[in-house]
Amino acid sequence: MREIKVGSRDSELARWQARWVIESLAKAWPDLTFRLITFKTKGDKILDVALARIGDKGLFTKELEVALMDGVIDMAVHSMKDMPTSLPKGLKIGAVGRREEPADVLISPAGYTLNTLPIKARVGTSSLRRKAQLAHFRPDLELVDIRGNVPTRLAKMEREGLAAIVLAAAGLKRLNLNRIHGETLPYSICLPAVGQGAIGVEIRADDEEMARIVAAINHAPTAAAVYAERAFLRSLEGGCQVPIGALATVEGEAMIIQGMVASLDGRRVLRDFVSAATSAPEAAGRELARKLLDRGAGTILEEVKLKGGNA
Numbered sequence: 001m002r003e004i005k006v007g008s009r010d011s012e013l014a015r016w017q018a019r020w021v022i023e024s025l026a027k028a029w030p031d032l033t034f035r036l037i038t039f040k041t042k043g044d045k046i047l048d049v050a051l052a053r054i055g056d057k058g059l060f061t062k063e064l065e066v067a068l069m070d071g072v073i074d075m076a077v078h079s080m081k082d083m084p085t086s087l088p089k090g091l092k093i094g095a096v097g098r099r100e101e102p103a104d105v106l107i108s109p110a111g112y113t114l115n116t117l118p119i120k121a122r123v124g125t126s127s128l129r130r131k132a133q134l135a136h137f138r139p140d141l142e143l144v145d146i147r148g149n150v151p152t153r154l155a156k157m158e159r160e161g162l163a164a165i166v167l168a169a170a171g172l173k174r175l176n177l178n179r180i181h182g183e184t185l186p187y188s189i190c191l192p193a194v195g196q197g198a199i200g201v202e203i204r205a206d207d208e209e210m211a212r213i214v215a216a217i218n219h220a221p222t223a224a225a226v227y228a229e230r231a232f233l234r235s236l237e238g239g240c241q242v243p244i245g246a247l248a249t250v251e252g253e254a255m256i257i258q259g260m261v262a263s264l265d266g267r268r269v270l271r272d273f274v275s276a277a278t279s280a281p282e283a284a285g286r287e288l289a290r291k292l293l294d295r296g297a298g299t300i301l302e303e304v305k306l307k308g309g310n311a
């Protein structure tokens with residue numbers, strides 16, 4: 001029997017996500033067999049440099065995409081938030097799984113919340129989006145870079161005596177770490193990254209068989225939300241390392257997308273929203289980008305580019 005090869009990064013979280021895809025597909029297609037193949041991506045190898053400084057598109061996806069194009073694997077499982085907004089020619093997103101909670105969580109060993117963190121407390125995050133939104137709310141905080149996968153960051157927090165770090169709720173839940181005390185940051189303070197909490201399956205654009213197979217795990221409302229968010233980010237074109245956040249929520253035919261563009265220091269935070277039909281997600285994302293650009297988002301993003309996004 002033919003074996004379908006599923007590619008994934010080899011972090012614990014990535015493997016969990018790939019296993020979830022494989023188990024879900026195996027349930028839907030009991031006659032098929034799947035094999036997991038893991039890859040180390042550039043983003044996994046360069047661990048001592050802040051992501052914003054590497055500034056490379058597809059840092060966590062490229063090796064998988066090459067394997068997909070070469071036929072070494074038949075599908076690649078990604079965190080949608082790590083996927084560049086434009087895919088290489090010949091590849092496409094075949095399915096987006098049901099979204100896990102998209103929020104960010106402030107983890108603090110001493111049980112602090114964003115409100116109760118001591119003045120000038122050191123908080124770890126390498127994400128420009130998280131830094132800007134935290135600094136907007138708490139300009140006194142000392143925001144320090146922290147890289148590595150989720151368990152590594154938790155260990156670094158303890159070792160380096162950080163008062164807190166910020167992580168995606170989805171990652172903690174999937175790694176079964178949600179017993180760790182944390183404060184879910186409200187969307188009014190911290191909008192998540194585009195695609196956060198959603199798992200995507202990338203396939204070859206001409207592979208109709210895989211398209212049919214992976215369709216079994218596609219969650220249409222999540223896919224619409226993620227497509228809207230990605231269109232928003234694509235229109236603003238920053239790539240993944242810019243202080244941009246977005247969250248679309250879908251209820252039947254109705255969609256709301258909120259978006260945010262911030263300066264690196266968090267002094268300026270522009271937010272807006274668009275309500276639209278679920279059937280036209282990309283138009284909604286583009287319209288939201290247009291609204292923010294009309295209010296000066298372009299100037300903010302130009303500044304981010306000039307500063308090399310290394311704050």
Ligand SMILES: NCc1[nH]cc(CCC(=O)O)c1CC(=O)O
Binds near residue numbers: 080
């Ligand atoms: N940047 C790494 C990354 N990519 C996806 C997740 C979490 C899972 C998800 O958003 O689907 C994480 C960890 C984090 O940001 O805390």
